[in-house]
Structures are given as structure tokens and as C-alpha cells.
Amino acid sequence: MFASIPSAVLFGARGHRVTVEVHVAKGLPGFHVVGLPDESIREARDRVRAAVMSSGATWPDTKVTVNLAPSQQRKSGSGLDLAIAVGVLAASGQVPVEAVARLALIGELGLDGSVRSVTGVAPMAGVLADLDIVVPVERAHEAWVVSDARVRPIRHLVELIDVFHDRAPWPDHDVRVVGLDRPHDPDLADVVGQPMARRALEIAAAGGHHCLFVGPPGSGKTMLAARLPGLLPTLARDDALEVTMIHSAAGVSLPPEGLVTRPPYRAPHHTSSETSIVGGGSHSLRPGEISIAHCGVLFMDELPEFNPKVMDTIRQPLEDGEVRVGRATQHATIPSRFQLVAAMNPCPCGEGGRPGGCECGEARVAKYSGRVSGPLLDRFDLRVRVERPVVDDLLSGARGESSAVVAARVAAARTRAIERQGSVNAALSAVDLDVVAPLHPAALALLRNEIERGRLSGRGYHRVRRVARTIADLADLPGDEIDDATVALALEMRTSARPVRSSSVVA
Amino acid sequence: MSPDGRAHLAALAGFDQMTTARLNLLMSGRSPSEALAMARGDVPPSPAIAGEFHRYGDLRRRWAESGRTIDPGAVAARCAELGVRILVVGDADWPAQLRDDPRRPAVLFAQGDPAVLDARRVGVVGTRNPTRRGAQTAARFGHELAAAGVCVVSGLALGVDGAAHRGALDAATTAPVAVVANGHGSPYPKRHRALWEAVAESGLILSEWPPGTAPDPFRFPQRNRILAALSEIVVVVESRIRGGSLITAREAAERGIDVFAVPGPIDERAAVGTNRLLLDGASPAADTDTLLVALGLDTRRAGRRCFDARPRPVGDAAVVLRRCQQAAQCVESVAVGEEWDLARSAIALARLEHAGWLVEAGGWFEAADEYADLA
Numbered sequence: 009m010f011a012s013i014p015s016a017v018l019f020g021a022r023g024h025r026v027t028v029e030v031h032v033a034k035g036l037p038g039f040h041v042v043g044l045p046d047e048s049i050r051e052a053r054d055r056v057r058a059a060v061m062s063s064g065a066t067w068p069d070t071k072v073t074v075n076l077a078p079s080q081q082r083k084s085g086s087g088l089d090l091a092i093a094v095g096v097l098a099a100s101g102q103v104p105v106e107a108v109a110r111l112a113l114i115g116e117l118g119l120d121g122s123v124r125s126v127t128g129v130a131p132m133a134g135v136l137a138d139l140d141i142v143v144p145v146e147r148a149h150e151a152w153v154v155s156d157a158r159v160r161p162i163r164h165l166v167e168l169i170d171v172f173h174d175r176a177p178w179p180d181h182d183v184r185v186v187g188l189d190r191p192h193d194p195d196l197a198d199v200v201g202q203p204m205a206r207r208a209l210e211i212a213a214a215g216g217h218h219c220l221f222v223g224p225p226g227s228g229k230t231m232l233a234a235r236l237p238g239l240l241p242t243l244a245r246d247d248a249l250e251v252t253m254i255h256s257a258a259g260v261s262l263p264p265e266g267l268v269t270r271p272p273y274r275a276p277h278h279t280s281s282e283t284s285i286v287g288g289g290s291h292s293l294r295p296g297e298i299s300i301a302h303c304g305v306l307f308m309d310e311l312p313e314f315n316p317k318v319m320d321t322i323r324q325p326l327e328d329g330e331v332r333v334g335r336a337t338q339h340a341t342i343p344s345r346f347q348l349v350a351a352m353n354p355c356p357c358g359e360g361g362r363p364g365g366c367e368c369g370e371a372r373v374a375k376y377s378g379r380v381s382g383p384l385l386d387r388f389d390l391r392v393r394v395e396r397p398v399v400d401d402l403l404s405g406a407r408g409e410s411s412a413v414v415a416a417r418v419a420a421a422r423t424r425a426i427e428r429q430g431s432v433n434a435a436l437s438a439v440d441l442d443v444v445a446p447l448h449p450a451a452l453a454l455l456r457n458e459i460e461r462g463r464l465s466g467r468g469y470h471r472v473r474r475v476a477r478t479i480a481d482l483a484d485l486p487g488d489e490i491d492d493a494t495v496a497l498a499l500e501m502r503t504s505a506r507p508v509r510s511s512s513v514v515a
Numbered sequence: 516m517s518p519d520g521r522a523h524l525a526a527l528a529g530f531d532q533m534t535t536a537r538l539n540l541l542m543s544g545r546s547p548s549e550a551l552a553m554a555r556g557d558v559p560p561s562p563a564i565a566g567e568f569h570r571y572g573d574l575r576r577r578w579a580e581s582g583r584t585i586d587p588g589a590v591a592a593r594c595a596e597l598g599v600r601i602l603v604v605g606d607a608d609w610p611a612q613l614r615d616d617p618r619r620p621a622v623l624f625a626q627g628d629p630a631v632l633d634a635r636r637v638g639v640v641g642t643r644n645p646t647r648r649g650a651q652t653a654a655r656f657g658h659e660l661a662a663a664g665v666c667v668v669s670g671l672a673l674g675v676d677g678a679a680h681r682g683a684l685d686a687a688t689t690a691p692v693a694v695v696a697n698g699h700g701s702p703y704p705k706r707h708r709a710l711w712e713a714v715a716e717s718g719l720i721l722s723e724w725p726p727g728t729a730p731d732p733f734r735f736p737q738r739n740r741i742l743a744a745l746s747e748i749v750v751v752v753e754s755r756i757r758g759g760s761l762i763t764a765r766e767a768a769e770r771g772i773d774v775f776a777v778p779g780p781i782d783e784r785a786a787v788g789t790n791r792l793l794l795d796g797a798s799p800a801a802d803t804d805t806l807l808v809a810l811g812l813d814t815r816r817a818g819r820r821c822f823d824a825r826p827r828p829v830g831d832a833a834v835v836l837r838r839c840q841q842a843a844q845c846v847e848s849v850a851v852g853e854e855w856d857l858a859r860s861a862i863a864l865a866r867l868e869h870a871g872w873l874v875e876a877g878g879w880f881e882a883a884d885e886y887a888d889l890a
Contacts (some may be wrong), residue, residue: 164889204847354877363843363879364673364785367755370673370704393878396849410628457869477857494859500846 011098016132020340023132030095035071043076090115130256130266145464153266193238201401213239215478216432223394229351272304522591523547546619555582625720638746641675647881648890649753659803690718698728754788773799
């Protein structure tokens with residue numbers, strides 16, 4: 009006999025619909041899985057057999073053939089266990105075939121028949137949205153976010169068999185996710201003093217600019233970066249869905265309501281491998297940190313300590329907003345439109361932020377700062393020096409402006425930018441800038457002086473104008489023209505990433 | 516000494532891991548060719564040298580290797596090609612100040628005119644990474660001392676040394692002297708190639724090591740002692756708590772040479788070493804006149820470079836300039852100190868910088884004086 013069960017596998021951040029076809033017929037007893045399964049699926053044979061037998065059903069002592077269609081595509085993951093088991097039961101006549109019609113199944117089986125959670129239920133359920141879907145209880149909230157039909161959370165294969173035989177109604181499990189209450193985003197009020205760094209953070213949030221903090225150890229670079237997501241607006245529905253899919257696919261725990269609504273914040277350690285940052289790995293091509301940070305913030309602390317190859321590989325996604333991970337026979341395009349925040353010391357001794365402070369030799373400094381390539385540095389619209397907070401400020405117990413107040417200004421500035429040009433200011437091209445950010449003659453003179461003295465490149469010129477546009481948006485200055493004070497501040501926000509030497513020329 | 520002897524001595528100085536002490540051990544009571552033979556291992560080592568071989572395990576092997584690769588004739592030819600003279604003790608041109616030095620070098624390589632050492636001499640030293648103010652002070656000393664007929668002795672390093680040399684060359688009156696830690700022919704640091712050539716052209720560059728010697732870290736303290744010995748007084752412009760210029764100051768003090776230090780703000784990392792020197796009894800160098808008076812010269816204000824033609828700042832700019840004259844400022848520090856908006860502070864600093872009152876490096880603004888372009 010024959011049964012066909014819809015299910016899905018994960019590939020990149022997308023689900024792919026797979027039809028599990030099971031054929032049970034006379035022949036030498038055996039259990040075969042065809043249709044380009046990888047090792048993880050071939051292992052399913054033993055799990056499924058044990059689970060079926062533990063659930064009180066009998067394993068057919070005939071030839072069982074499972075085909076995973078479409079069969080030219082390689083498949084990976086343990087999420088097909090449940091579909092195979094139910095397929096075998098239906099094909100061997102142990103459950104009525106009509107009971108399983110229009111039902112999709114996702115889940116891994118334990119040897120005792122329990123249904124275990126798998127990663128990527130959201131994107132997989134997304135491609136099965138027209139069918140009622142059976143998922144493990146732990147992942148019900150993910151399926152609910154994307155499914156148009158009914159979601160049937162179950163814990164054990166026995167429950168499913170009982171339902172098919174009309175012996176019991178669909179089980180009503182408590183699907184609340186406990187212990188996953190995400191702590192609130194940290195508040196900017198905790199940052200004491202440091203007006204420059206705070207302003208830079210606000211500008212980064214309002215304009216979507218990539219931001220590099222340069223400062224000595226203990227100046228609060230990490231603390232600042234962690235407060236950026238709290239300044240960003242809540243994700244739009246489409247973005248939220250996309251982020252939810254990626255998080256689900258990467259196995260990042262989702263909030264209890266299923267949908268990721270706050271911009272994610274990811275801070276991979278500087279020893280992270282290229283694959284973990286960019287994505288890839290096994291056949292399912294798992295999303296990397298840059299994709300998990302989609303629509304949010306990727307924080308790279310101690311930027312020069314990252315593998316130079318890693319730094320190079322994130323340049324293309326920074327530009328395109330997505331990453332194409334290719335392997336010999338397959339490739340996946342995963343969205344990765346993230347805001348990059350990085351932190352570094354000005355030099356190995358860390359004290360090079362002030363004139364005359366650095367003790368490092370020239371060669372050591374050159375080696376250290378040379379690790380971050382020029383093209384990557386070019387991507388940072390904002391390069392901000394951070395100083396250690398003043399001791400009196402720290403001890404005063406005073407608190408700065410809270411995230412809520414700043415976020416309101418950020419939201420207003422973002423609205424202004426989007427009403428004007430339909431995108432955040434970081435996305436403005438040189439041509440757009442001439443239209444939306446005309447310069448007051450005094451401001452132009454200031455920039456001309458910088459360029460003539462060789463301290464500002466052509467690219468730097470556009471970056472400064474973009475940042476100046478954001479500063480003006482935040483201040484809600486009347487008129488479109490940008491004045492010289494705004495440009496002077498924007499120029500300040502692009503300091504050199506090298507230590508201060510009295511004879512050095514700022515790049 | 517015969518030309519051959521000089522060539523042998525020059526070759527010996529270029530041996531791997533050669534120091535002044537070892538060179539003097541080799542040369543005690545021997546001719547250069549005997550010393551060279553001993554270093555190469557052609558003859559059994561004297562007890563002192565044998566002890567040295569014993570203490571530093573692979574010294575014997577390194578010297579044998581150097582002996583095979585270094586050809587005295589080639590070293591002498593290279594010196595001649597670069598216009599470098601090989602000076603030995605007893606030569607008429609051997610610096611008089613080094614005749615009775617407790618740790619007298621055995622040989623000196625001189626490029627330029629040794630007669631410039633006949634002038635009054637002041638050593639100007641300091642950190643390689645000074646503040647803008649420190650570099651300007653060094654340039655000011657260099658210029659005003661040279662203008663007063665005083666020879667500036669320094670080390671051609673980045674930072675204070677280079678600024679002092681540039682100042683002295685700019686005055687174009689009294690040529691400076693440089694004592695360097697590497698061999699002639701390969702200027703170090705590379706950035707100072709032009710400066711190096713200018714000093715060699717008009718003044719004198721001395722080295723204890725033959726052409727081609729690398730600037731190994733251990734050679735710098737040795738260089739500093741020659742620098743100190745050649746100076747009548749030494750002034751340390753800026754130094755952090757551990758700095759090579761403090762070694763120069765100590766070497767000077769050991770030789771009874773007066774040490775001056777430029778006082779700096781107590782919270783300035785680049786001034787901690789100089790302030791400590793003052794505490795330890797160095798004299799404060801408030802201006803060039805202090806140094807000239809210490810030399811017994813009095814040519815008040817003769818060497819001022821020019822008079823200030825910049826328009827006086829008013830309003831915000833005046834406030835900001837006053838701050839910058841006290842200590843380096845950035846946009847944030849001015850904004851916090853004056854309780855201004857960041858943009859107001861940024862534009863005030865930018866305007867002052869444009870007018871030439873301030874010099875910016877890495878977001879920090881420091882007051883510029885008439886020596887800013889030499890610093």
C-alpha cells in the first residue's frame with residue numbers, strides 16, 4: 009500500500025516542501041530511504057522503527073520503501089521522522105489514509121515515540137501554510153506565526169495514532185514557552201557622561217549608519233553597542249517575519265509570542281569561524297551571525313582580533329544586504345541586512361587615544377591597525393573616539409537620558425528620512441545627497457578646506473554629508489540646507505582608527 | 516692608525532652582538548688585526564673573551580659566522596662610498612668630549628664635519644610620541660638655540676628628536692649633531708630620510724656602528740650615553756614614566772652634565788617622566804633663555820622666529836583657545852567643560868584650526884605656536 013505525507017526540510021533560512029512517499033509491499037523485509045537523504049535522515053530509519061513499535065503499533069514485516077520527493081535535491085535534518093512514521097503507519101493500514109489527508113507533519117522522534125523539537129519550524133511551516141500542521145509542542149509558537157491553517161501541537165506519537173482512530177480529540181497542550189522571557193534591552197540611561205559617544209549612537213540609530221568605536225579598554229564601547237537595539241524602532245511585520253524565519257532556522261530561541269519584533273543584537277566572539285559568521289556548514293546551510301542579526305545589530309568587539317578573512321567576507325553582505333552561500337551542488341541566499349557596530353583599541357597598549365599617551369612602537373601600531381582593511385573601514389560612516397568616563401560622573405549616581413526619550417527622537421528622524429527619500433540616510437547615494445542634503449556655503453567651505461588639506465577623501469566627503477543629514481534630521485532644523493556647525497560635528501564623527509601621534513595626518 | 520687597522524676595527528664593530536664593552540675587551544692591548552683574529556676564533560681567546568664566550572652560549576659561533584661573512588676591505592669601501600670617516604681614539608678629529616669618557620667607544624663612524632662639535636652644545640631629547648605641544652617646544656628649542664649659536668645634539672628619532680633637528684636646521688645658523696643607533700647608509704626611521712641627509716649635509720651624524728648595522732633595541736641606550744657625553748647640558752622635552760630619554764638624562768647626570776626638563780601638566784602621560792626628573796633635581800627648562808643662561812650665554816630673544824600675525828580670536832573661539840593652551844582638547848571635552856552643545860564646540864574648534872591657532876591630530880586639538888610647522 010502507499011501513503012504520501014507532506015513535510016518540509018530546511019535549507020538556508022527557507023523551508024522546502026518535501027513529500028514523504030511510503031510504499032509497503034510484499035518482499036524481503038527491509039526499510040529503505042531514497043531521494044538523496046543525508047546521514048542524518050538515514051539514521052531516521054532506526055528511530056522511526058523503534059518509535060513506531062514503542063507506540064503500540066506493529067512494524068510491517070515486509071519491504072518498506074520511503075521516497076523523499078523532489079528526489080534530485082539533497083535533504084538533511086531529523087524533522088522528517090514524524091512524517092515517515094505516520095507514512096509507514098498509513099501505508100501498512102494501521103491508520104486510515106483519509107485521516108492523514110491534508111495534514112503536514114514536522115518533528116523528530118525519540119525511541120520511545122515522543123516527539124522532539126527541531127530547528128527551523130517557522131520557515132518549514134511557512135511553505136506548508138495551506139495545510140493543517142502537526143508540530144512538536146515546544147515549537148508550536150513558531151508555527152502559529154506563519155501558518156494560515158490549524159496548528160496541532162503534539163508530544164507523543166501515541167496521541168497522533170489515537171486522534172487518527174477517533175479515539176481522542178486533538179490534544180490540548182499548554183504551549184506557553186516558559187523561561188524564555190527575553191530581558192528588556194539595556195537602557196541608555198546607564199551610560200554616564202560621554203556625550204559624544206551617546207550622540208554617535210543616536211545618529212547611528214537614526215541614520216542606520218555603521219559605527220566604529222575607538223577607545224581604550226574600560227571606556228564602555230561594549231556597553232554602548234548593546235544599547236543600540238533599544239534605540240531602533242520595532243520591526244515592521246514583513247521584516248519581523250523574515251527575522252523570525254532566520255532565527256528559527258538558526259535555532260535561536262524565539263520570544264514566547266513567536267514573532268521576533270525587536271531588532272536582534274548579536275555579538276560573536278572574535279575567535280568565531282568564517283562559517284559561523286557568514287553561514288553555511290552542513291547540507292542545510294545554516295544561517296550565520298550576520299543573518300541572525302538581520303534587521304538588527306551585529307557587534308564585533310575587538311575588531312582587529314577577528315580573522316582577517318572573516319572581516320573580508322562580511323564586506324559583500326554589508327553592501328548587498330544578503331549573503332549567497334554556495335557549495336558545490338547547491339547554494340542559498342540568506343538575508344543579512346544588518347547594522348554593523350565594531351569596537352577596537354586605538355593601539356595595542358590601548359592608551360593611544362590621547363596625544364602623547366601611546367607607548368607602542370611604530371611597527372606594532374602599524375601591524376595592529378593594518379589588520380582592519382581599508383575597504384572595511386570605509387564602510388563605517390561613523391568612527392567615534394570613546395574616552396573613559398570621568399570618575400566624578402561615574403560616582404555621582406546621575407543617570408543620562410533614557411533610551412525611551414532618545415528612541416522617540418530617533419523614530420521622528422527616521423520618519424523624516426523615509427518620507428523624504430524612502431530609505432534611511434545610510435543608504436543615500438552621492439546623487440541623492442546633492443538633492444536631499446544641500447550644503448550652506450559656510451559648510452561647503454569647511455569641507456573644501458578639509459579636502460584641500462588631504463584629510464578627507466572623496467568617499468569620506470559623501471560619508472560626512474550622510475551623517476550631517478542625519479544630525480540635521482535629529483535636530484529637526486528648519487529647511488533642507490545643512491549648516492556649518494552640523495558639518496563640523498559630522499567631521500568629528502570620523503576620527504582615525506590609529507593612535508594619535510603628534511606628527512600623524514588623520515585619514 | 517693605518518688604513519688597514521681602521522678597516523679591521525670597523526669590521527669588528529660590525530660583528531653580530533657586538534657591544535662597546537666587548538669591543539673594548541677585544542681591543543685592550545691588541546692591534547685591530549689581532550683583535551679581529553681573536554673574534555674570528557683564529558687564535559685562542561684571552562681569559563676575558565673566553566669568559567664572555569662562556570656566559571653567552573652562542574657568541575663564539577655568531578662571531579665565527581660574522582668573521583666569515585664580514586670583509587674588512589668591503590666595510591672600508593662602503594664607508595668611503597658613503598663619505599663616512601672611521602674615527603679612532605687619538606685622531607685629531609676624535610671628539611674631545613669622549614676622550615676621557617668612562618665608557619668610551621672604541622671607534623666612531625662620522626658623516627659630516629666633526630668641527631661643529633667645537634660650538635656650545637645642548638642635547639635635546641624626548642619621547643618618540645610627544646604631544647603637539649612637546650614637539651613644538653622641541654622645535655622651538657632647536658631653532659632658538661641654533662639661532663643663538665648653540666649646536667643642538669639629538670638622536671634623529673621620531674617625535675622630539677626630529678622636531679629639535681628640524682628647528683635647528685630651519686635657523687640655518689649653527690649646524691646640529693645627530694648620534695644614531697644604527698649604521699650609516701640606511702636612515703632610521705625611514706620617514707626621516709630627508710632630515711637625516713640634511714643633518715649630514717650641514718652638520719654631523721655620529722654612530723658607533725659601521726654602515727648596515729640594524730637599529731637593534733639594545734643599541735639605543737648605548738647611543739644615548741654618547742649623546743649625553745657630547746652635550747654640555749641635556750634638556751628632556753617630554754618623556755613618559757619609562758622612556759629612553761630618561762636613560763640619556765641618567766647618563767648625563769653620571770657625567771656631571773646638567774639635566775633640564777620641561778615641566779608638564781601632572782595628568783599628562785607624556786610629561787610624567789619629565790616631571791619625575793624635576794622632582795629628582797633636574798632644573799626646569801621654562802624657555803630657551805634658561806638654557807642659554809645655563810651655558811653662560813645671554814642673547815635674549817635674539818632667536819625668535821617671527822611675530823604672530825594671526826587675528827586674535829574672540830567670543831567662543833577665545834574661550835576654546837584658552838582651554839587648548841592649558842591642555843589638549845576634543846569636541847567632547849570642550850562641550851562638557853563649557854556646557855555647550857557638541858555642534859557648537861565642534862564648529863568653534865574647526866574655525867580656530869582653520870585660522871591656524873590649533874593643530875588637530877586624531878580628534879584632539881592643541882594650541883599651535885610659530886613652531887607648529889617644524890614640530
